[in-house]
Amino acid sequence: MSLRDGTRTPSIGLSGQPIPFTSLVDVGPDPSSTGEPAFRLRPSSWLDGLIARGLPAPLVILADVAAGAAALRGRTGPERVVTEALRLDLLDRPSVELRAVASASASGPRRAMTVGVISNETDGGVVGHLTGRVAVLDPRQAGARVSAPSWVPPGDTPAVSDLLDDATELVQASDDMVRLRIPTHGDLGNSYGYMHGGAIAVINDVALEWLRRQPGCELAGSRVQSVSLDYLAPVPLTGTASVTSRVAERGHGRAVVLVGVAGVGGAASAVASYTVRLARS
Incomplete structure (x- = not known):
């Protein structure tokens, strides 16, 4: 059985192209955030089974989005980001509705180190701590890894x-x-x-x-x-x-x-x- 949520359309990525993966998972900015930008991951039928088995991928998905946004914060040019490494430490059992806030702990022209926390949306309890190393790419520089998308075969990946x-x-x-x-x-x-x-x-x-x-x-x-x-x-x-x-x-x-x-x-x-x-x- 293939499962794909047809109610969502892919977000547009930093390359200017759609992100097909976002049609499978419900992740995006938290519009209610009044402080640092925050991101939410809502229940997704495609991801069913991971949280129940104690597997961390839903938290990693949210951490990846939050880390990339944190690396770009304060930059005003055409920079784009690619995640090089992520670490997630689990503190408590997560729910299926999650919220992440991240910030850059160190930032340079080519890379940024980011840290953040992931909490349960329902009670605000912290369930994970994230650390990320993010490469910052400038499309104006020679050799920047922001070329046109490679060929992507059609079809739906099973749930x-x-x-x-x-x-x-x-x-x-x-x-x-x-x-x-x-x-x-x-x-x-x-x-x-x-x-x-x-x-x-x-x-x-x-x-x-x-x-x-x-x-x-x-x-x-x-x-x-x-x-x-x-x-x-x-x-x-x-x-x-x-x-x-x-x-x-x-x-x-x-x-x-x-x-x-x-x-x-x-x-x-x-x-x-x-x-x-x-x-x-």
Whole structure:
């Protein structure tokens, strides 16, 4: 089953092109904010299943939007931004309605460091802390990565609930590793024509959950404490992403899980590192 919310239209990105991914998730500015600009993530049928499983991608999507806006704050030129790295530390259980506020803790001509908090929309309780490193691009400079969008194949990417089930192909598995093929179509794109950073966070979560469900894997019932994402290179939308999830370290009731998204030629384009608290036996 493919699921796409037809009630929303893609936002326009900083490249001047539409952001197809925003047609799947309900994220945008909080018009009621009276202080620093804030952003909201509302319930999205496409994301159903992540919050209930304790997976952090919805928070990462919101953190990505807030970090990019914070990096641009106060700049008056034609600059554009690309997220290079995000870290999210989880403090409490999130709800399905979230709010984020971020600011630049350090800012230079080429990069900005941003920090912020994510809270539950209903009670205002803080559920996460974000840190971001954002590249600032000036299209007037030679070599700026703001070229026209790459080719994006048509089609709808299955909803997360389907990606956690039979829409994802299991290529290889053991107690400590899974390798998957996950369908990726144009609706996961950013305004540059590559996979949106929030969409990458979603497929990382899918790969973590597939690993947690493997027979004999000690991650069953584990709780995510933090996730760090490094976006190494643009992930092209070619119809399928190759994703590998494996347990890298374990000890003292915790484990580190690495998830890599392969790009052209099999080289890693994005890497996520999850720290999880193991369930007590």
